[in-house]
Amino acid sequence: MSKLRLNGVSKAYGATLALRRGDLEVAAGEVHVLMGSNGSGKSTLCKIIAGSVRPDGGQILINDKPVTISGPQSARVAGIGIFYQELSLASHRSVEENICLSALPVKAGLFVDRAALKARAARYIALFLEVAGEGFHAEALVGNLRADQRQLVEIMKALASEAPILIFDEPTSALDRAQVDRFFEILRDLKGQGRGIIFISHRMDEITAIGDRVTIIRDGETIETLKLSETNPATVIRLMVGGASDMPAARSSAPAVVQTGAKAAISVRNLSGKGFRDVSFEVAKGEILGLGGLHGQGQSALLRAIFGAGTVTSGEVTIGGERYDARSPRDAIRRGCAYVSGDRGRDGVISGRPIIENVTPIHYLRDRLMVARPSSLRDKAMPALEAMHTKFASLFHPINSLSGGNQQKVIIARWLIDRPDVLLLDDPTKGIDLQAKADLFALIRQLAAEGLGILLYSSEDAELLGNANRILVFNGGSVTRELTGDDRTRYNLYQAAYEAA
């Protein structure tokens, strides 16, 4: 008997078919993985099940009975709980209020039952007690938490629904290894209770670790459902990308260490600031320096500080031999520094504006451009976008019409029109699909080969191991270990990340 079945579900937004034909069958007691590149319709499928998107056609069956889901409330009644990829949290409310918000316990029909609310929230907070990190408690405001902690709150909120069918749309994108491990233990537990779980992730290791079956979606259509034990990652990826199976390997062998003697592109001496302290390193021209370790150990803070968007209290940075202290990102950009964040919504995308405006702002700034003709801008923007294999209908479409991966390509392309000397990558592949990741790393390596100095922070260890010449492991705001040459192994990276600071 299947817990949940979808037959030919479809959804169109205007002329765009977000989901052409979604079929899915989830059994009791399984973790069912949904795979597909970004924009393939996974999230739409999940939102249809959860009632926040109304389908245009198709059928939904729960326990083999057809149901109509008219909204999030009716989905809840039907026994569905969901983790939203973009989170559904109220940032000015406390952790416990957020966990219970969908069904606030009520006294006398009018008042919130604080005691019951606290008790219920405490059960779910306790599940992640050891891994939630500093500053996480029931009364903390969600807006004050780190990204990974907010994601944990969304997980707790989904769990608190106690629904027989649970959907997790990229629940692990900001979590560190310990948090993911704890979450997977809980998932296995829920599986044992006979719940049906839908799970989406872009990390192959997680999928093989937790999944039972996988359904592959391509271009809004369900392609195939496979048992994960009877398949391998290569097959899954081939099915995902369809015909174009000759994708560049994102996890190919790590590049060799750059020969010493090359001139330093950027050097950092005893740099301290908010979130990191006493960090020193040098990046040679043509080198990719990886920053590793658990989340929030100062990697992002360091990159933002170098870019002039964070605070530096002491220490110095030189770029190309010249003293460099960016007071603002504007200053940093003028001096040849580039920064790409994984948090596109906050740091990259100019929402609602055409692609061309999203590609050119850096060019405006570096060229001190006052007046521009679209045609001459197009000539400059096109090569940059093509270098990234960006897929888009026209330069004048709004950037929001692109999938996450293509949006990120546009953001990166804006730095390629006028070449920077130093490229700061702050978890650039967060939430983008495997094909886009592969394109991105191919480009990063090419840029390194052309002589850029690149700093790469990634939350995915495989990306660091596969692309960085050296890796600095961060712990508690400072560098605790440097991995070079044959030391760059998964084991060493985990070990260095987890050892006490």
Add this chain to the structure above:
Amino acid sequence: MTSTATDTRSSGAAGLRSWLERYPFLPALVILIALLALNGLFSPNSLSFRSLTGLLSTYMALVMLAIAQTYVVSAGDIDLSAGATLSLVNVAIVVLMERWGGGAGAVLLALALGVLIGLACGLINGIVVAALRLQAIVATFATSIFFTGLALYVMPVAGTPAPALFWRTYGGRLFGLPFVFYVLAALAVLLYLLSRTRIVTELLAVGDDQQAAYQTGVPVVAVRIKGYLLCGLFSALSAFCLTGDTASGDPLVGGKMTLYSVAAVVLGGSALAGGWTTVVGSLLGALTIGLVNSLVFFMGTPSEWQNFVQGLAILLVLMAGVLAGRRARA
């Protein structure tokens, strides 16, 4: 941003920040005390029990209207018809009390009807804004004209007096204490009870992120309508206080109070974008505006300059409050 490395320099700021998070009205309170002190400086008499009571009974209407506004602002909405609702209730109760003879029964019945009129205005706003999805700022501007039109129909010219029983009670004393103190106490109890209701938590969740609240299963449309109902209710209460203070009906009396109520909300430390509001702050904000006005008077500002100085003072107070809050939160 939270960081693992603790910075001793910022721990003081962090302490202040957590205080502000718990009591977002603190800047408003400080400003209020400062204004009281200034008032005392220019006219020691202004700090007497008698004149403070007078201030409270004059500005109780604005306090109520600011609180009314706070509930819609919580959900990220706004009500530009709050003042017009006040006018409509004001003229309606004055006319009804007069028509029914001005006895105790007539007063109470008129007040009950006044509450219903306030709720009806709130319901209309709620339906127009939340159910029909018109922009709150434009839609409530339109309904404000509509409500003012109704008020002018009920009482074409200002000046009908309210029955003596009503305004004597409001301006008088009960068991030796000014009546307005009982109003304040009742308001405090009401606000405390409301702060613990589900609807207020839901209003704030909707104001925080409407899409997230919807996806969480919060009935967004119903919650926003209830926010406007609360606003209508407090607008009616505001009209009662105003009628008690002015002792007459005026179909245009509330118009200029609407934006004062919005200013009081911001002054109190609430975010106009929603999700982060404080009714205590709005109360303090409304009193602050009252004190600014009385200060301008006590300073002996020539009458032709009073508006200018008033505007300047409110601007300064707003800047002080907003900047203090922003700095501490950053």
